[in-house]
Amino acid sequence: MMNIIDIHPHIISDDETRYPPAPLFGKRSEWSQERPNTVEALIEAMDEAGVAKAAVVHSSTTYGFDNSYVVDGCNQYKDRLAAVGSVDMLADDVQAVIVSWAARGLAGLRIFTGGSTKDFDPSELDNPKSFRAWEMLAELKLPMCIQTGPVGLPQVRMLAEKFPGVNIILDHLGRPDVLDGPPYANAASLFALADLPNIYLKLTPRIFGDVKKDKASAETFFPRVVEAFGAERLAWGSNFPTSPGTLKEILANAEEGLACLSEKDRGWIFSKTAQKLYPDLS
Numbered sequence: 001m002m003n004i005i006d007i008h009p010h011i012i013s014d015d016e017t018r019y020p021p022a023p024l025f026g027k028r029s030e031w032s033q034e035r036p037n038t039v040e041a042l043i044e045a046m047d048e049a050g051v052a053k054a055a056v057v058h059s060s061t062t063y064g065f066d067n068s069y070v071v072d073g074c075n076q077y078k079d080r081l082a083a084v085g086s087v088d089m090l091a092d093d094v095q096a097v098i099v100s101w102a103a104r105g106l107a108g109l110r111i112f113t114g115g116s117t118k119d120f121d122p123s124e125l126d127n128p129k130s131f132r133a134w135e136m137l138a139e140l141k142l143p144m145c146i147q148t149g150p151v152g153l154p155q156v157r158m159l160a161e162k163f164p165g166v167n168i169i170l171d172h173l174g175r176p177d178v179l180d181g182p183p184y185a186n187a188a189s190l191f192a193l194a195d196l197p198n199i200y201l202k203l204t205p206r207i208f209g210d211v212k213k214d215k216a217s218a219e220t221f222f223p224r225v226v227e228a229f230g231a232e233r234l235a236w237g238s239n240f241p242t243s244p245g246t247l248k249e250i251l252a253n254a255e256e257g258l259a260c261l262s263e264k265d266r267g268w269i270f271s272k273t274a275q276k277l278y279p280d281l282s
Contacts, residue, residue, distance in 0.1 A: 002267060003052040004251065005274035005281055007084075008171070008204055008237025010059045011073050012036035019069040021062050024086075024112060029061035035241040039073030042247075043080070045240065049248035053281045055274065057145065057237075058085040060112040071104050082107035082280045084145060089130035098136045107278050109137065110145035110171070113152055122152030125159060134163045143167040143277050145202070149175040153189045160196040167277055169200040169235070173207050173225075181215025184224060194228040200277060201225065201234050203269065205243040205250055208257040218257040231265035235273040 012032050013019040021028055037045070039056075046054060058070040067085035074081035085106045087097050098109070114120030124130060125146070137144055144166055146156055153174055160168050176187035184191070193199045211218045225234065236254055240247045258266055275282040 002271055004050060004270045005053045005055070005236075006046070006051050006238045006240070006247075006251075007055040007169070007235050007274050007277065008057050008202055009042055009054050009240045009247070010037065010242055011039045011042050011056055011070060012059060012062055013069045013073075014038050019063065019066075022064045022066060023062055024060040024064045027061070029059070029242075031242045032059055032062040035244075037241040039069075039076060039081070042073075042240075043077060045247040046080070049246070049251050051238075051247065051251065053080045053082075053274075055082045055084050055107065055278045055281060057110055058083070060086045060110070061115070067101055067104075067106060071101065071106060075105050078105075078280075082278045084108040084110055086110050086112060087133065089124060089133045090127060094130075094133045095136045098133060098140070098142075102140055102142065106142070107280050108143045108145065109133075111147065113146070113148045115147055120149045120151050122148055122155045125152055125155035131162070134159065134166055138163055138165040141165075143169055143200075145169045145171050146174075147171040150177070150189050153193065156199070157193060157196065160193070160199050164198055167198050167200055169202050169277060171202050171237075172204045172239075173201045175206065178207070178210050178216045178221055179214040181217070182220040182224065184216075184221065191224075191228050197233075199229070199233065200273065201229060202237045203234055203254065203258075204237045204239045205245075205253065206239070208253050211257060219260045222258055222261055226261060226265055231261070231268035232273055232276070234269045235277065236270050
């Protein structure tokens with residue numbers, strides 16, 4: 001029986017006095033208000049879905065750079081959860097901040113360059129002032145998730161080459177356009193990153209929905225991704241509760257989409273890659 005690991009759920013506290021919202025860019029995400037999900041609710045959803053462990057991603061569109069809830073929540077369930085947070089990469093004291101959060105239990109970081117509340121702006125990625133943060137990630141052996149679209153992939157390549165000791169995980173696969181179908185020429189900028197061994201891809205509901213549209217299909221897209229990157233650089237993330245549906249439904253949709261792959265490849269995507277990126281989940 002495979003130990004399924006989710007590397008992209010979110011949690012929101014129901015105690016706004018202790019954990020006051022202060023969203024990045026000043027606009028709070030709608031999902032965090034409509035479908036808030038405490039750490040206790042996440043554990044219940046995981047139990048129902050059959051998800052063994054999770055790397056919980058801090059909600060920047062709820063809490064900005066205050067990782068207190070994701071750290072405190074995951075520390076309550078250290079045997080099952082690891083915390084992934086966000087920091088101001090351009091802050092003068094960013095290295096000390098990363099060390100401090102890591103001491104409290106943070107197992108990785110994430111850069112949110114845009115998404116549900118703001119258009120993508122990759123300028124932060126290649127700002128030399130942010131490189132001190134990357135140096136600290138390399139020293140602490142912490143991975144970095146990057147939330148960007150195709151517009152930011154040149155900067156992602158630069159960072160992967162400049163900091164080969166940092167594993168970089170592309171949220172939502174970097175949001176490729178796959179609607180043209182095989183050979184997926186519109187996603188060429190994504191596949192062009194395959195030669196970089198420290199680039200990892202996160203498979204989330206977004207891509208499982210997109211491969212059902214127009215000329216795309218799960219049976220043609222996912223084997224193409226595995227061929228390019230290898231299953232050992234792919235990992236599943238639920239995006240629960242941001243994406244609609246129960247965690248059990250989201251997992252079932254992912255399992256259906258990846259049914260075209262071998263059992264060995266699915267073992268990496270649903271479990272072993274996550275343990276490689278976040279050893280605390282082993």
